Amino acid sequence: MTNSTRIRRLFETPILLVALMGLVALIAVFGDPTITRVTVQALIAVVFVAGLSLFSGNSGVMSFGHVGFMAIGAYTTAYLTIPVNLKSSMFSDLPESLGFLATIHAPFPIAVLVGGLAAAVLALVTAPIMARLGGLQAGIATLALLVIVFTVLNSWTDVTRGSSSMIGLPKSTTIWWAAGIAALVIVIAWAYKKSRSGLQLQASREDYLAATASGIAVGRHRVFAWVLSSIPVGFAGALYAGFFTTFNSQTFFLSLTFSFIVMIVLGGYLSLSGAVIGALGVSVLQEILRRFQDGAFTGGISLPAGIADLILAAVLLFVLVKAPLGLMGTRELRLFRKRSIGSAS
Amino acid sequence: MTTTTEVPQVETLQLVDGGMNFDGVQALEDVSISVKSGEVVGLIGPNGSGKTTTLNLVSGMLHPTTGRVMLGDKDLTRMSMRKRARIGIVRTFQSVRVFGRLTVAENIEVAALGCGMRRHEARELTEELLEELNLESVANTAAESSPAGLIRTIGIARALATRPKFLLLDEPAAGQNESEAVELIEAIRNISRRRACGVLLVEHDMSVVMSTCDRLHVLDSGRTVIAGLPQDIRHDPQVVEIYFGKRH
Numbered sequence: 001m002t003n004s005t006r007i008r009r010l011f012e013t014p015i016l017l018v019a020l021m022g023l024v025a026l027i028a029v030f031g032d033p034t035i036t037r038v039t040v041q042a043l044i045a046v047v048f049v050a051g052l053s054l055f056s057g058n059s060g061v062m063s064f065g066h067v068g069f070m071a072i073g074a075y076t077t078a079y080l081t082i083p084v085n086l087k088s089s090m091f092s093d094l095p096e097s098l099g100f101l102a103t104i105h106a107p108f109p110i111a112v113l114v115g116g117l118a119a120a121v122l123a124l125v126t127a128p129i130m131a132r133l134g135g136l137q138a139g140i141a142t143l144a145l146l147v148i149v150f151t152v153l154n155s156w157t158d159v160t161r162g163s164s165s166m167i168g169l170p171k172s173t174t175i176w177w178a179a180g181i182a183a184l185v186i187v188i189a190w191a192y193k194k195s196r197s198g199l200q201l202q203a204s205r206e207d208y209l210a211a212t213a214s215g216i217a218v219g220r221h222r223v224f225a226w227v228l229s230s231i232p233v234g235f236a237g238a239l240y241a242g243f244f245t246t247f248n249s250q251t252f253f254l255s256l257t258f259s260f261i262v263m264i265v266l267g268g269y270l271s272l273s274g275a276v277i278g279a280l281g282v283s284v285l286q287e288i289l290r291r292f293q294d295g296a297f298t299g300g301i302s303l304p305a306g307i308a309d310l311i312l313a314a315v316l317l318f319v320l321v322k323a324p325l326g327l328m329g330t331r332e333l334r335l336f337r338k339r340s341i342g343s344a345s
Numbered sequence: 346m347t348t349t350t351e352v353p354q355v356e357t358l359q360l361v362d363g364g365m366n367f368d369g370v371q372a373l374e375d376v377s378i379s380v381k382s383g384e385v386v387g388l389i390g391p392n393g394s395g396k397t398t399t400l401n402l403v404s405g406m407l408h409p410t411t412g413r414v415m416l417g418d419k420d421l422t423r424m425s426m427r428k429r430a431r432i433g434i435v436r437t438f439q440s441v442r443v444f445g446r447l448t449v450a451e452n453i454e455v456a457a458l459g460c461g462m463r464r465h466e467a468r469e470l471t472e473e474l475l476e477e478l479n480l481e482s483v484a485n486t487a488a489e490s491s492p493a494g495l496i497r498t499i500g501i502a503r504a505l506a507t508r509p510k511f512l513l514l515d516e517p518a519a520g521q522n523e524s525e526a527v528e529l530i531e532a533i534r535n536i537s538r539r540r541a542c543g544v545l546l547v548e549h550d551m552s553v554v555m556s557t558c559d560r561l562h563v564l565d566s567g568r569t570v571i572a573g574l575p576q577d578i579r580h581d582p583q584v585v586e587i588y589f590g591k592r593h
Contacts, residue, residue: 196458196467199447203455206444213404213438215430215507216459270446330446330487
């Protein structure tokens with residue numbers, strides 16, 4: 001491979017994906033409020049799924065726990081952006097050690113950043129477990145993490161309000177925030193995939209034993225990717241909080257996890273392009289199914305609740321059988337395709 | 346062939362009185378084997394004789410129940426396989442275990458990175474190895490979809506990418522006919538000579554090792570039958586019995 005081909009191959013995919021984010025944002029700018037809402041949601045999904053793909057795509061370990069990181073980002077944003085006078089009435093029973101939560105305040109951009117870092121703290125605490133476990137055990141451990149985060153948020157009502165909603169967040173997430181952070185996360189995820197650590201982690205995904213025999217410190221790379229991937233997912237939580245302005249402990253649990261898993265699996269978890277396309281595609285599909293369920297296409301007769309989720313689950317099953325690696329497999333989005341080399345493989 | 350600029354010191358990797366017991370089954374007993382830099386040592390014996398177990402002990406995939414693994418006067422017995430790879434003792438697998446969905450070039454580069462090389466160094470070495478082992482045509486193909494005949498070569502290229510001092514090869518020519526096998530092992534031998542690398546070669550085909558190895562070590566039922574020069578071993582009555590004589 002010549003140097004120029006290598007450079008082209010290195011930048012082609014992220015440029016295309018970032019351009020795609022710009023295009024999606026433009027649709028929202030010229031669309032009606034519903035389209036804008038769907039678009040922002042889709043971009044938040046891109047931020048999440050691209051972040052998840054940074055870990056799962058390279059390590060081959062599917063994480064069901066990343067929604068826990070998202071929750072951390074959302075709650076951090078709530079503490080930092082809800083007006084102080086409202087907070088003092090919402091959190092009258094804060095434990096003394098956490099009293100500062102009632103008085104701190106920060107602008108939204110800082111809240112997003114702190115949300116990402118707070119998620120990374122949780123990732124760092126759980127990292128030793130991820131370094132030691134592989135395959136199915138690791139997947140189940142991530143599910144346990146989700147349950148732990150949910151249980152704490154749901155039960156520690158003095159601090160989190162549990163299943164009562166967080167309210168009064170200013171609406172801060174604009175289409176440009178969502179698109180900009182989506183583009184940033186795409187670039188980070190791509191850079192990691194192409195980095196020396198990323199390549200070594202991919203080798204361990206392909207064959208753990210052979211990776212070890214080649215001197216690769218699998219645990220170390222897995223931990224790095226785990227912590228790095230939690231940051232964008234924390235951003236996604238902050239964007240979510242700043243867009244919907246209200247949420248509770250139930251928001252960040254199984255059904256949201258299922259949505260994101262469908263996105264990454266449909267698109268193809270081994271490919272960043274697949275993750276991004278899956279996030280966009282499934283977001284649109286979910287909106288269409290929701291309307292279908294509400295009777296938009298059946299002459300106003302609404303269908304039984306849950307039909308949208310059932311159809312989505314059926315689509316997931318179909319893809320898992322027909323294309324286990326998703327629509328993109330291991331391919332990435334490219335403009336040019338060289339026939340002589342097996343780029344399609 | 347030899348470079349005059351660097352004169353690598355001769356080192357010896359050895360298994361001393363190695364024994365391995367799997368839950369009461371003695372797979373290996375008091376086996377001592379050594380490899381010097383630049384030397385190709387063949388480890389042969391019938392199926393189940395303990396060849397792969399020996400290789401596993403030397404590579405660090407298993408730790409012996411008795412005996413030691415030494416590099417010079419350094420004791421490696423408890424050192425992990427990964428750390429051994431990083432100090433230059435690297436193995437291949439009988440089933441190769443390529444990184445299937447990485448490209449052939451990436452398979453090689455990642456092993457160089459795994460052993461701590463810098464990115465550009467790793468890339469240069471990858472280019473060299475692709476050329477040396479005639480893998481250039483498949484460099485950007487996913488390893489799993491490259492021709493079956495090349496898979497074993499990819500495994501060897503990957504091992505060489507770690508700049509090994511000792512290369513431990515588990516039946517590198519399995520599945521190939523005798524002439525292909527001899528050719529492959531000759532290539533390995535040249536490569537290791539050039540790099541002053543010691544090779545421990547597990548092989549079940551007697552005729553293949555006869556022409557390619559400096560020394561041979563014959564195992565049967567987890568014990569050393571005989572060790573020495575190929576020409577001496579060829580006519581050893583015990584070896585003849587194991588290989589050509591009566592079967593139990």
